Amino acid sequence: MTAPATTDGARTLRALHHGREPGDPLVLPGPWDAASARVFADAGFPALATPSAGIAASLGHRDGHTPPEEMFAAITRIIRAVDVPVSADVESGYGLAPKELVERLLETGAVGCNLEDSDHATGGLIEPARQADRLAAVRAEAGEDLVINARVDTFVRGGPDLGPETAVAAAIERGRLYAEAGADCVYPIFAPPELLPRLAAAIDVPLNAAAFDPEGPSPRELGRLGAARITFGPRLLRQTMAEAGNLVKRLDPAP
Template sequence: MDVTTFRALHHDRAPDDPLILPGPWDAASARAFAAAGFPALATPSAGIAESLGHEDGATPADEMFAAVTRITRAVAEFGIPVSADLESGYGLPARELVERALEAGAVGVNLEDSDPSGALNDPERQADWLAAVRSAAGDALFVNARVDTYVQGVPDIEETARRGRLYVEAGADSIYPILCPPDHLPDLRTAIPAPLNAFALLDDGPSPRELGQLGASRVTFGPGLLRRVMGAAGEIAREVQEW
């Protein structure tokens, strides 16, 4: 499946049927999600970091691209597209970032507007950088632009919407107001002329269907699926100890 099909998956969705993108952290999890029938996958940088023994945000670029390559290779036989969370771009020039994402087999990228220190980037400069990414990629990559206002303590709908509109004008295909309260989604959906990515928790908060009804076109889980698996691994470890 190519980027054109992946892009189309985000549009014309029924309110109760958002695109659900599980987040594989390695080749084995990617194959499990592919075998379950999901139409596409989206890697979580935090999940990959944990699987490689790094803190979130501390994965070296080479290791992240290598992990994405293993994941795309693992699901190639299923014809399933993979979007890669590349954090804030690792300081790479836009063209190099695009080239490495494509070489890793990704059809999409998730790019956040916080710098590595955790501060929000200037939105105009971020928009310029996203425009450079779009120029380098042409139509070859789906760009999911993450807005970190809620993560960084700026829970303001107007500022989030302003950033989202700037990023869409710069060429972003969708906007991800990560950790946005669910009741903000309807206003953001009205204010931002692009599909919205919402974050779902497995054990708390609205379901993907409910997030879709609130305005999300796409739902991801961050490292939540990995952490559920690790919880199960802990239970298995206890069973083995008690055997």
């Protein structure tokens, strides 16, 4: 199989974010390898979004510790395996300059990317204006060939003294800056579901919500709360591995 041409694929993926009815968000399963990507594409999902944590686990790395060469190679294999658009989670960009980052992404065949505003060197957050400048530079390099999903990490790395109201205000401030910088979608990861209506109303681009918890709100419920796009992080890998563990327990031991 071959991935769609980059510009056409980005146009298709971007369009899938818009005009959605409440309760009917764009659901993007997260493949961690070529085999899982084929399963999700064959199930009829119109696009996929790789999770960096899922790929890291499949390659034997801790989340956030996958060497960039291995990550880009894994993304390439996933995209080569399917005929639907694929967005790639590239964490905070691996320290690559915007031009090189965009070149590497387009070489994989990706038509979208996640870029987070965590500073892994300090364990905190990148200053919002600096992150907005970086997103603007990525947009300038990519043109319309990448759908940029700007991850907002205030609910992850805001610090122990950051209360819910402050976290919401900070997420809205960052989300608006990132949208103005050219982000197609904003992803306030780990935002409590009850805050999604406020975030969606305040940020004038489609909102990504995570369905990490199988016991939490369903994708449709998250859509009714204001999310236009649903991703799963490493959840699908973890559930698959749990099922594999149950399967091997039922196998007869070797004689």
